[in-house]
Amino acid sequence: MTAKEVRELDRVVIRFAGDSGDGMQLTGDRFTAEAATFGNDLSTLPNFPAEIRAPAGTLPGVSSFQLHFADHDILTPGDAPDVLVAMNPAALKANLADVPHGAILIIDSGEFTARALKKIGYATSPLDDGSLTAYQVHAVDLTGMTMKALEPFGLTRKEASRSKNMFALGLLSWMYGRPVDGTVRFLENKFATRANIRDANVTALKAGWNYGETTEDFAVSYEVRPAPMPAGRYRNITGNIALSYGLIAAARQSNLPLFLGSYPITPASDVLHEISKHKRFGVRTFQAEDEIAAIGAALGASFGGSLGITTTSGPGVALKSETIGLAVALELPLVIVDIQRGGPSTGLPTKTEQSDLLQVMFGRNGESPVPVVAAASPADCFDAAVEAVRIAVTYRTPVFLLSDGYLANGSEPWPIPDLGTLPHIDPDFATEPNHRGDDPEAAEFWPYLRDPQTLARPWATPGTAGLEHRIGGLEKADGSGAISYDPTNHDYMVRTRQAKIDNIAGVADLEVDDPTGQARLLVLGWGSTYGPIGAAIRRARRAGHHVAQAHLRHLNPFPANTGEVLRRYDRVLLPEMNLGQLALLLRARYLVDVVSYNQVRGLPFKAEELAEVIMKEVDQL
Amino acid sequence: MTATELGMPGLTGVPTTDAPQTKKDYTSDQEVRWCPGCGDYAVLATVQGFMPELGLARENVVFVSGIGCSSRFPYYMNTYGMHSIHGRAPAIATGLATSRPDLSVWVVTGDGDALSIGGNHLIHVLRRNVNVTILLFNNRIYGLTKGQYSPTSEQGKITKSTPMGSLDAPFNPVSLALGSEATFVARTIDSDRAHLTSVLRAAAAHRGTSLVEIYQNCNIFNDGAFEILKNRETRDEVLIRLEHGEPVRFGPNGEHGIRRNPATSGLEICSGDDPNVIVHDANAPDPSRAFALSRLADPGTLARTPIGIFRQVDRPTYGDLMNDQVDHAVDTQGSGDLNALIAGRDTWTVE
C-alpha cells in the first residue's frame, strides 16, 4: 500500500442524506463532535421530514444533516455541499439539485436495486446511465460491506444493515483525517448494556475507515486544520440546548425557582425535554393539556414567585395570546419562547421561518405591548434567554424570546461563558406596605404603585403578611389597583404600560460594522439571518464592495439609535425569512424606505445568493 | 395547632396562626357588586365565615377565579387573589399550587367557566389531583353575559340565544368529575349554610383536588332553578342527603330508600325500610357506586338530587409528586452545578 496523497483544504461542506431510519442525524452529530474537538470552526443544518418514519426509500422520507467545517471563522452551514453522502436513490434524487458540478458523491450502490429505483421514478440507474458524469462519483456498496464486516456477529440482516451509517462515518472520517476515538467512546456508552450491538457498530466504523485507507477508489484524503479561535474552553452546542441552559442560568441569576409549563410542539419540544432533565437545579416542568394551560400554569407560578416560562412554536403562541394579554395586565414576569417554524397553520413543522414577528408584536387584543428579544445564532440563544429573563423580572412583564427551527437544531462551537459575567437579576420582592391612606396609622399595600424609574409595579407574593391583594384582567386604578372603569384612568394606564416597555433600560445601541467607513448600504437583520448575512457581506467585501452590517437583538423596544442608524445610509437592505415583517415595523416607526429581500423556503438564506443581492444593491447606489 | 393536627391533610405545609380570626378578617374593603338577591352573596358569607375555622395564616390563602359573575369572588376575600381569564383558573392554580405547597389555593368558577370554555382544564386538574379546592357555582345559566343557556341548562331551555329552546343535553358536573378521576366530589346548595360549611370543611381537609358543586340561584336570569330543592314544601321529597356510612334514605320521614337492582345492577328507589337500602361509602375505591348515585337526579326537574360528599379517596397529589421528583434529583445527584451543566461532556481548549 502506497501512502496516499493528503490535500489541504480551508473548508468543507458535507451533507449526509438517507432515509429517516438510516441514522443520518446521529452520523452528522458524531462527525460534528469530532470536528469540534479537533478545533475546526463549524456550523450545522439538520433537515428532516415532519413524518417520523415516512415510507422507506421515498423522497418525503429523506433526512439530511449538513455540516460546514473550516480552518477559519465561519458563519453558516454552507450553501452547497462539497460532498454528498447518499445512502439510497431517494437521498440522491432529493439532494442532487443542491450539489454543484465537480463535487464528490459517495453513494451506497448496494441500495440501488431495481425496486428502489422504480419507487422514486428513476427509469435507469444514475450510477450507470451517465447522468452523474459532472460529479466525482464514488459508488461504494456501503450496505454490502457493512454486512460482510458484521458477519461474525450473527445479527439479522436488518440489524446488521443498521450499522451502515457507522461504516459511512468511518469512511468520511478517514477522508478528512478525523479521529474516531470520541465516537467509539460514544458507542460504548450508548450500547453499554448491549455488547453485541456496541461491537458491531464499532466494527462497522473501523471497517469504513480501513476501507478508505486501503481501497484504490479513494486516492486522496483531505485535511482541514483547526481554526484559530480566541483562547478558552469550548463546546459544541445547538440553539435549543443553549436556550435551555440560558433559562436555567437566568433563574439562578435571579434566585428564582424556574417553572416551565409547556405542550409538545416541533421544534420547541427539545427545550421541554432538556429542562426536564435538570430537576436537581430545582426546576419544575409541567407538560400541560394544551398551550393555554401551559402558559396559565407558568403565570400562576409567577404569581407565586417563580420564574414562569412557557415554550412553544407559532401555533402554540396563537393559543397563548389571551393569557399573554392577562400577563400584560397583571404585570407579572413571564417568558414566552417562540421557536418559529414555517406557517401559516401547521405549515412546515420541521422547517425554519421568521414569520411570527408580527404575531408576537401584535397578536393580542387591546394595547398590549410585549418586549421581544431574538437570538442570532445557536450559541447566542443562551445570552438571549438571559436577556429575556432580565427584562421580564425587572419590568414585571411577559417577554417574547424568539428563536427558529434553524437555530434550534443547528449547532456551533461555543466559548463556555464565565458565569460570573452574567448579569445579576434582582426580583426585588415587595416586603412591606408602600402607601399610607387617609388613616396615617394604617399602612396599605398598593399593587400598582410603580417604581418611578422603571415604571415596574411591586411584586408581592402570597405568603407575605400584610400585602394581601387581588389582581386581575379588569382595568385597575393607577396605584391602588382597585377595579376602575374611569376613562381618564384607563387612558393613563394604557399609556403607562406602553411607556414602561418603551423605556426599558439596558437595550444596547444598535452597533454598525462598517470597516472602511465608506459604506452607503446598510444590511440590517434580526434573528437567525445573522450568519448568512454576515457570510454574504464578507463575500461582498472581498469582492471590493463597501457594506455596513447591523443586527437587531431587541425588536421591542428597538435600540434608541435605530432611526438614526437607518437614516445614516443611502439604502437599507433587510433580508428576512418572511414577507417583510420587520420592514413593515421599521417603515411605520422611522419612515425609512427599507428595501426588503424575502424568502420563505423553510431554509436559511444562502450566502452566495445573498451576496449577489447585496452587491447589486451597492452597484445601484 | 397545625393543619395536620387538625386532621386536615389538605392543608399540611400551610402556615397557621394562633391569632383569633373572624369573618371580618376575610372580608375585603371592596364593595360587593352582585345583583341584590343573588345566591353568590350567601356563598361568600359562608366562605368568609368558615375560613377563620381553619386557623391559617391569611397571607397563605389564595383565591383564583375565571370570568363570570361568580368569578368576582376573589375581590371580596381579604386574601391574595387573582381574577383571571375565562375558563383558565384551574390551569393557573395548578402552577401556583404545585410551585407553592405552602399555600391554600381555592378556585372559584361558574358552570360556563368550568364546563364550557374551561372544560379541558377542569378534567385535567381533577385527573392530576392538584391540591386545590374548586368551588363550582352552578346557576345553570350564563349570568355575566346576561342569560344565555349554559352546559348545565336543561334541554329545551328558552334563553336569548335559544328562543326556540336549547338543543344540547346538559352535563352533570358530579358525573363528569367522577369520570375524570376526581378524588373528592361533593354537591351542596348556596342557601344551606350548615351543609355548605360541612362540605367546605371536608373539601379543605382533603389533600388533592376537591370539586364542590354549589347550586346557586341567579335570581335575574334563572330564578328558582333550584327552588324544588330549597322549598320546605318540596325539598324533603326530592333531596337525598348523602352521609358517609349511613343508609341512603330520603323523604320527609325517610320513607324512600335507594337499593341496587340485582337484574340491572343499577340503583333504584325502594321503600325506606327495605333491608337492601344501600349504605353510602364515600371512600370506596371504585367510583361506580358514586357515579350511579350521581345519575339518580332527573336533569330536568332535579327530583332525587343527592347532595353531600359523593367520593373522597386518597391518591398522591400532582404537586407532591412533582416536588418529590425535584427533591429526589437533588438527593441522588446533588444540587445542580451550573458550570458543569453548561460545559457538558465534550469540551476542548484553545490555548
Ligand SMILES: Cc1ncc(C[n+]2csc(CCOP(=O)(O)OP(=O)(O)O)c2C)c(N)n1
Ligand atoms: C374568551 C372569553 N369569551 C367569552 C367571554 C364572555 N363571558 C364572560 S362570563 C361568560 C359566561 C359566564 O358564565 P358562568 O361561568 O356560568 O358564570 P356566571 O356568570 O353564571 O357566574 C362569558 C361567555 C369572556 N369573558 N372571555
Ligand code: SF4
Ligand atoms: S346575573 Fe345572576 S349570577 Fe350574576 S350577579 Fe346577577 S343574580 Fe347573580
Ligand SMILES: [Mg+2]
Ligand atoms: Mg353560570
